[in-house]
Amino acid sequence: xxxxxxxxxxxxxxxxxxxxxxxxxxxxxxxxxxxxxxxxxxxxxxxxxxxxxxxxxxxxxxxxxxxxxxxxxxxxxxxxxxxxxxxxxxxxxx
Amino acid sequence: xxxxxxxxxxxxxxxxxxxxxxxxxxxxxxxxxxxxxxxxxxxxxxxxxxxxxxxxxxxxxxxxxxxxxxxxxxxxxxxxxxxxxxxxxxxxxxxxxxxxxxxxxxxxxxxxxxxxxxxxxxxxxxxxxxxxxxxxxxxxxxxxxxxxxxxxxxxxxxxxxxxxxxxxxxxxxxxxxxxxxxxxxxxxxxxxxxxxxxxxxxxxxxxxxxxxxxxxxxxxxxxxxxxxxxxxxxxxxxxxxxxxxxxxxxxxxxxxxxxxxxxxxxxxxxxxxxxxxxxxxxxxxxxxxxxxxxxxxxxxxxxxxxxxxxxxxxxxxxxxxxxxxxxxxxxxxxxxxxxxxxxxxxxxxxxxxxxxxxxxxxxxxxxxxxxxxxxxxxxxxxxxxxxxxxxxxxxxxxxxxxxxxxxxxxxxxxxxxxxxxxxxxxxxxxxxxxxxxxxxxxxxxxxxxxxxxxxxxxxxxxxxxxxxxxxxxxxxxxxxxxxxxxxxxxxxxx
Numbered sequence: 001x002x003x004x005x006x007x008x009x010x011x012x013x014x015x016x017x018x019x020x021x022x023x024x025x026x027x028x029x030x031x032x033x034x035x036x037x038x039x040x041x042x043x044x045x046x047x048x049x050x051x052x053x054x055x056x057x058x059x060x061x062x063x064x065x066x067x068x069x070x071x072x073x074x075x076x077x078x079x080x081x082x083x084x085x086x087x088x089x090x091x092x093x094x
Numbered sequence: 095x096x097x098x099x100x101x102x103x104x105x106x107x108x109x110x111x112x113x114x115x116x117x118x119x120x121x122x123x124x125x126x127x128x129x130x131x132x133x134x135x136x137x138x139x140x141x142x143x144x145x146x147x148x149x150x151x152x153x154x155x156x157x158x159x160x161x162x163x164x165x166x167x168x169x170x171x172x173x174x175x176x177x178x179x180x181x182x183x184x185x186x187x188x189x190x191x192x193x194x195x196x197x198x199x200x201x202x203x204x205x206x207x208x209x210x211x212x213x214x215x216x217x218x219x220x221x222x223x224x225x226x227x228x229x230x231x232x233x234x235x236x237x238x239x240x241x242x243x244x245x246x247x248x249x250x251x252x253x254x255x256x257x258x259x260x261x262x263x264x265x266x267x268x269x270x271x272x273x274x275x276x277x278x279x280x281x282x283x284x285x286x287x288x289x290x291x292x293x294x295x296x297x298x299x300x301x302x303x304x305x306x307x308x309x310x311x312x313x314x315x316x317x318x319x320x321x322x323x324x325x326x327x328x329x330x331x332x333x334x335x336x337x338x339x340x341x342x343x344x345x346x347x348x349x350x351x352x353x354x355x356x357x358x359x360x361x362x363x364x365x366x367x368x369x370x371x372x373x374x375x376x377x378x379x380x381x382x383x384x385x386x387x388x389x390x391x392x393x394x395x396x397x398x399x400x401x402x403x404x405x406x407x408x409x410x411x412x413x414x415x416x417x418x419x420x421x422x423x424x425x426x427x428x429x430x431x432x433x434x435x436x437x438x439x440x441x442x443x444x445x446x447x448x449x450x451x452x453x454x455x456x457x458x459x460x461x462x463x464x465x466x467x468x469x470x471x472x473x474x475x476x477x478x479x480x481x482x483x484x485x486x487x488x489x490x491x492x493x494x495x496x497x498x499x500x501x502x503x504x505x506x507x508x509x510x511x512x513x514x515x516x517x518x519x520x521x522x523x524x525x526x527x528x529x530x531x532x533x534x535x536x537x538x539x540x541x542x543x544x545x546x547x548x549x550x551x552x553x554x555x556x557x558x559x560x561x562x563x564x565x566x567x568x569x570x571x572x573x574x575x576x577x578x579x580x581x582x583x584x585x586x587x588x
Binding site for chain 2: 014018026027029035037039043066068069
C-alpha cells in the first residue's frame with residue numbers, strides 16, 4: 001500500500017526516458033556511423049534502454065505500488081484469476 | 095500477366111484473412127462482452143500484437159515512409175519516441191488503471207466508465223460522440239492508403255477509388271461477420287507476418303542497392319539535408335507537438351482504449367509494456383528507412399502513389415511486392431475492423447441504448463451495430479475520394495482530436511475531486527475549438543484558422559493544456575453531483 005520513497009525515482013526516470021528518446025544533443029549532427037546517421041543509433045540504443053528499465057519497473061513491484069496495490073496482493077490476484085466472466089457479469093450496468 | 099498476378103495475390107490474401115476471421119467467429123460465444131472483448135481473456139502475445147496491429151495502419155505503413163521519403167528519416171525518431179516510449183508510459187498510467195477499474199466494475203467502453211463514475215448519461219454520450227467523430231478521418235485514412243497503395247503497385251492501372259473501394263468492402267464484410275476474437279487472432283497473425291515481411295523487404299532492397307552504407311550514401315548524395323538531425327519539416331515544435339498529440343491521442347482511440355479492458359491479467363499488461371519499445375522499433379526501422387533510402391534510388395514515384403510499393407516493384411519480384419502490399423492492406427483491414435468494431439460498441443452502448451432506445455432487444459442492438467458500421471465505412475469511403483490531405487495530415491488531425499480527451503480522462507482517473515461539470519466543460523470546449531480549426535480548412539467561405547503556430551507548434555497542444563485547465567478549474571468551482579461516485583474508480587480495498 002505505502003509507496004517506498006525510492007519508487008518516486010521512477011517518475012523523473014520516465015520523464016528522462018521520454019525526453020531523450022529524441023536525440024536532442026545530436027541536433028544538426030550529420031555523422032554517419034556503420035551505415036546510418038549516428039542519431040538513429042542513439043534512438044535505437046535508447047529504446048533498448050527503455051525496455052531494460054521498463055522491465056525493472058515492472059518486476060520491482062513499483063508497477064503495483066504505483067496504483068496503490070500490494071505487489072502480488074489481492075488487487076491483482078483476483079483479477080488475474082482468469083475467470084473472465086465472473087467480475088463482469090454485466091447485470092448491474094446502468 | 096504480372097498485373098493479374100499482383101491483384102490475385104492482394105485479393106486472395108484479403109479473402110484468406112476474412113476466412114480466419116470467420117473461423118474465429120465460429121468458436122466464439124455471442125454475448126456482447128465476448129463480441130467486443132473476447133471475454134477479457136486475451137493473453138500477452140495476442141494483446142501485444144492486437145494492439146500493435148491496430149497501430150499498423152496506413153499511417154505507419156504508407157504515410158510514414160512517404161514522409162521519410164519527402165522530408166527525411168527523422169520521422170523514425172518522432173514515431174519511435176511517441177509510440178515506443180511515451181505511449182508505453184501512458185499504457186501504464188491510463189491503461190493499467192483502466193484495466194483495474196474495468197475489471198472491478200465490468201466496463202466495456204471509456205464512455206461507460208466515465209458515465210458511471212460521474213452518474214451522467216450526457217457525459218457518456220459526449221465521450222462516445224467525440225470518439226466517433228475522430229474515428230471517421232482515421233477510417234478514411236485507411237481507405238486513402240489502400241487506394242494509393244494499389245496505384246503504386248499497379249502503376250496506376252487500378253485507379254485510386256478502386257483500391258479504396260476494395261478495402262471498404264472487406265472492412266464491412268469482416269466486421270459484420272466476426273467480433274473481437276476474430277480480430278485479435280488475425281491481428282496476431284498479421285502482426286507477425288508484416289513484421290517478418292518488412293524485414294525481408296528491407297534486406298532484399300538494401301542488398302539490391304549494395305548494402306546499408308551504399309543506400310545511405312546514395313540518399314545523402316540526393317538529399318544532403320537528410321543526414322543531419324532536425325531541420326526542414328522537423329522543427330522542435332513539430333517534433334514535440336506531433337509526439338505528444340499522437341501518443342495521447344492513441345490512448346483514447348476506441349480500439350486501443352478498449353484493449354485496456356481486455357487483458358487476462360495484470361501480468362499480460364506488464365509484459366506487453368516491457369516489450370513495446372523493442373517491438374515498435376522492429377517495425378519502424380525497416381519501414382521508415384526504406385522510405386528515406388528511396389530518396390536516393392532511381393525510382394519515379396507517380397503523383398498520388400505511396401513510395402513503398404514503388405520501391406518494392408523496382409527491386410523485388412512482382413509477387414513479393416504484391417505480397418507485402420497485400421499484407422499491409424490486410425493489416426489495415428484488421429485495424430479498421432478493430433476501429434469499426436469499437437466504434438460500433440461506443441455507438442450502441444453509449445449512444446443508441448442510453449439515449450435512443452433503452453429497451454432495444456439484443457438482436458435489434460446487434461443489427462443497429464452492423465448497419466451503423468456499414469454506413470460509417472461507406473461515408474468514410476465517400477469522403478476519402480476527396481483526398482483532403484496527405485496520409486500524415488489526415489492521421490494527425492484524428493490523433494489530435496482524440497488527444498484532447500486524454501487529459502480530462504487522466505484527471506478523472508487520478509483526482510477524486512473531479513466533477514461532472516468539470517469533465518463536460520473540459521471535454522466539450524477544446525473539442526469545439528479544434529473542430530472549428532479543422533472545419534475552417536474544409537469549408538470554403540470562412541477564413542482558414544492556423545493549425546500550427548510559431549514554427550510548427552500544433553494548436554492542438556495548446557488545446558490539450560486548455561482541456562486540463564478547464565477540467566481542473568471548473569471542478570474546483572463546482573460541487574460534485576449527487577449521482578457521481580468517486581469510489582467507482584477505487585482500485586484497492588473493497
